[in-house]
Amino acid sequence: MQISKKVILVGNFGVGKTSLVSRFVHQKFSDQYLTTIGVKVDKKLVSLNGSELSLILWDIAGESSATKIPKAYTMGAHGIMYVFDVNRPETYESLSEDIFEIQKNLKDPGLVVLGNKSDLASKQLIEKIQAETQMDILFTSAKTGINVDTAFESIAKQML
Amino acid sequence: MNLTEAKLAPIKNRSQILVFDEKWNFKESCNTIVEIDKIDDVFQELFFLQGYEREFGKLGVGESYKLYCIWVNYFGEESYYDFIVKRFESDGESGFLIINYDFKDQYEKTIELQQERNVSVIERSALKRKYDKIEEEKILIEKLYEENISDAPREFVFIKTDLMWVNVNLNNILYFEAYGDYIKVHTDKKIYVIYNRMKNVEEKLSSRDFVRIHRSFIVRIDKIDNIDSSNLQLGDKILPLGNMYRKDLLEKISHI
Numbered sequence: 103m104q105i106s107k108k109v110i111l112v113g114n115f116g117v118g119k120t121s122l123v124s125r126f127v128h129q130k131f132s133d134q135y136l137t138t139i140g141v142k143v144d145k146k147l148v149s150l151n152g153s154e155l156s157l158i159l160w161d162i163a164g165e166s167s168a169t170k171i172p173k174a175y176t177m178g179a180h181g182i183m184y185v186f187d188v189n190r191p192e193t194y195e196s197l198s199e200d201i202f203e204i205q206k207n208l209k210d211p212g213l214v215v216l217g218n219k220s221d222l223a224s225k226q227l228i229e230k231i232q233a234e235t236q237m238d239i240l241f242t243s244a245k246t247g248i249n250v251d252t253a254f255e256s257i258a259k260q261m262l
Numbered sequence: 263m264n265l266t267e268a269k270l271a272p273i274k275n276r277s278q279i280l281v282f283d284e285k286w287n288f289k290e291s292c293n294t295i296v297e298i299d300k301i302d303d304v305f306q307e308l309f310f311l312q313g314y315e316r317e318f319g320k321l322g323v324g325e326s327y328k329l330y331c332i333w334v335n336y337f338g339e340e341s342y343y344d345f346i347v348k349r350f351e352s353d354g355e356s357g358f359l360i361i362n363y364d365f366k367d368q369y370e371k372t373i374e375l376q377q378e379r380n381v382s383v384i385e386r387s388a389l390k391r392k393y394d395k396i397e398e399e400k401i402l403i404e405k406l407y408e409e410n411i412s413d414a415p416r417e418f419v420f421i422k423t424d425l426m427w428v429n430v431n432l433n434n435i436l437y438f439e440a441y442g443d444y445i446k447v448h449t450d451k452k453i454y455v456i457y458n459r460m461k462n463v464e465e466k467l468s469s470r471d472f473v474r475i476h477r478s479f480i481v482r483i484d485k486i487d488n489i490d491s492s493n494l495q496l497g498d499k500i501l502p503l504g505n506m507y508r509k510d511l512l513e514k515i516s517h518i
Binding site: 115116135136137164187189190222 | 376377380381383384387388391
């Protein structure tokens with residue numbers, strides 16, 4: 103039996119949301135930056151515990167604050183992937199507030215927080231972010247592919 | 263134009279792209295800028311597609327279909343725009359539609375500005391990362407430099423005589439000689455008498471440059487001319503070498 107779940111990727115612009123989707127769905131990565139306009143939707147089938155889960159990935163154009171995201175894009179989402187760039191503090195300074203803003207209109211959504219571009223960060227920086235944010239963060243790199251599959255599997259498990 | 267070219271087109275030529283399989287089931291989208299009317303798991307229920315699937319399905323490769331007055335609310339404003347739906351060649355097993363909006367120059371400029379803003383912030387962040395790294399290295403180098411400077415012996419010392427402090431170059435000192443409660447500082451030009459103890463003076467001098475050779479003498483190592491079993495010579499002066507200081511002296515001088 104196939105189940106469809108809507109997952110939204112949110113976070114500041116240029117943090118690598120589109121690249122994460124591209125890595126997960128198409129196993130591709132490009133250094134070229136093209137700003138996402140509006141929303142980009144991709145679909146990927148994931149097999150989990152004998153079920154086929156169809157992940158409808160809504161890659162939403164990055165904004166500096168979650169309050170600027172059109173409600174229509176987030177409504178009805180079953181899972182949230184909040185992405186930030188470990189090398190740009192302004193992309194995780196309002197982490198809790200942003201996540202709260204998105205979660206408040208959704209019914210018990212799954213959540214993963216991703217610290218992307220971890221290939222460009224030192225171990226000390228990652229430890230510092232972990233300590234500062236006090237959140238469960240998965241550190242990913244769309245460039246190297248590290249933890250990308252794990253991130254999508256994690257959100258898929260939470261939504262089942 | 264193939265799908266990849268359409269996706270990576272320059273921003274002013276970028277269009278909305280919808281990819282369907284042979285049965286017109288939705289596969290993926292890029293640059294979706296129209297307001298979504300109904301929220302559901304099924305992507306095809308986008309407002310602009312509702313009721314038009316049949317028309318789109320009839321499109322042959324290269325054919326286009328013109329629609330009027332689509333509701334767009336991307337920037338929080340309500341506007342009507344014309345757009346043309348065109349079916350392009352199949353890309354592998356999938357077909358794809360490119361929807362060209364007639365957004366006029368104003369919209370294109372907004373998108374261009376958005377791209378430029380994002381790129382500039384990302385580039386500034388990368389530059390800051392490089393700058394921070396250089397700054398870190400600079401601080402480390404300065405710290406190491408300071409440590410080395412503080413470790414390096416000073417080349418001068420102030421000696422307190424009866425009336426004043428006199429700056430004496432350490433290179434000019436030949437030796438220190440105990441003189442009751444005083445010490446005679448023998449330089450190459452003059453002898454100064456200071457009130458101090460040999461132990462205090464010894465502690466303040468660089469052990470690399472000076473060595474205690476007797477309870478009454480500390481000599482500058484590079485001024486020593488020769489050493490025998492119980493004496494050493496500095497210019498025309500013969501100074502006694504104490505047995506307990508001999509080993510320390512020999513360890514400090516380079517010899518073959």
